[in-house]
Amino acid sequence: MSERTAVVLAGGRSTRFGDEDKAVADLAGTPMIRRVVDRVAPVVDAVVINCRAEQTPAIREALDGVGRPVTFAEDESPDEGPMAGMATGLRAVAGEYAFVVACDMPFVDPEFVDYLFERAPGHEAVVPRPEQWFETTHAVYRAAAMAEACEAALDAGEERIVAPLFELDFVVVDAEAVREHGHRRTFENCNTREDFADAERRLRD
Numbered sequence: 624m625s626e627r628t629a630v631v632l633a634g635g636r637s638t639r640f641g642d643e644d645k646a647v648a649d650l651a652g653t654p655m656i657r658r659v660v661d662r663v664a665p666v667v668d669a670v671v672i673n674c675r676a677e678q679t680p681a682i683r684e685a686l687d688g689v690g691r692p693v694t695f696a697e698d699e700s701p702d703e704g705p706m707a708g709m710a711t712g713l714r715a716v717a718g719e720y721a722f723v724v725a726c727d728m729p730f731v732d733p734e735f736v737d738y739l740f741e742r743a744p745g746h747e748a749v750v751p752r753p754e755q756w757f758e759t760t761h762a763v764y765r766a767a768a769m770a771e772a773c774e775a776a777l778d779a780g781e782e783r784i785v786a787p788l789f790e791l792d793f794v795v796v797d798a799e800a801v802r803e804h805g806h807r808r809t810f811e812n813c814n815t816r817e818d819f820a821d822a823e824r825r826l827r828d
C-alpha cells in the first residue's frame with residue numbers, strides 16, 4: 624500500500640510552556656497543531672494524532688475540516704516519553720510509511736517531507752541530520768518496523784529514539800541535502816512562551 628500517513632506527537636505535558644497544552648495553544652491566530660497538520664496535509668493521505676485521552680476533544684476541534692482523515696492513537700499509559708508515543712502512533716498507521724512529526728514544529732516544510740517519503744522505498748527510515756543530532760521527530764519510518772523497534776527499545780529501558788532507529792535500515796539526509804531540499808525552519812520547535820512570540824512575529828510578517 625502506498626498510502627502516506629503523518630503521525631503527530633502531542634502527548635507531552637508542555638512543561639516549558641506553562642499550564643496550557645502547547646499543542647492547541649494559539650499561534651498567530653491558529654492552534655499550533657493545526658498549523659502542523661495544515662502544512663503536511665498536502666503530502667499525506669491520512670493523519671494520526673498521538674496524545675493522552677483527555678487531550679483528544681480539544682485537538683479534534685482544532686483539526687476540524689483539515690481535509691484528510693484524522694484518527695487518534697491515545698496513550699494507554701501517559702507520560703512514558705516520546706518514544707512510547709511514537710510506537711503508539713505508528714501502530715495506528717494503515718499504510719507502509721509514516722512521517723512522524725512533533726506537534727510543536729509549525730514551520731514544517733511539505734516539500735521536504737515529500738522528499739523524505741521519496742527516499743524511503745527499500746528502507747525502514749529516512750532521518751534528517753542537519754547538524755549533530757538526528758531529527759528523529761521529523762522523519763519518515765516504515766511504520767511497523769519502527770513501532771516494533773521502539774517497543775523493543777522501551778522494554779530494554781532505552782529512552783533515546785536513536786536506539787530503535789539504529790536497529791533499522793535507515794537513510795541519513797545530511798546537512799547538504801537538507802539545505803538543498805528543505806527550508807531551514809522546518810526543524811524549528813516551539814517550547815516556551817518566548818518561542819511562540821518569536822514564531823508569531825515571523826508568521827505575521
Ligand SMILES: Nc1nc2c(ncn2[C@@H]2O[C@H](COP(=O)(O)OP(=O)(O)OP(=O)(O)O)[C@@H](O)[C@H]2O)c(=O)[nH]1
Binds near residue numbers: 673674727
Ligand atoms: N505520547 C507522549 N508524547 C510525548 C511525551 N513527552 C513528549 N512527547 C511529545 O514529544 C514531542 C517532543 O517533546 P517536547 O518538545 O519536550 O514536548 P513536551 O514534553 O510536551 O514539552 P516539555 O514538557 O516542555 O518538554 C512533543 O510533540 C510531545 O508532545 C510523552 O510522555 N508521551
Ligand SMILES: [Mg+2]
Binds near residue numbers: 635
Ligand atoms: Mg519534553
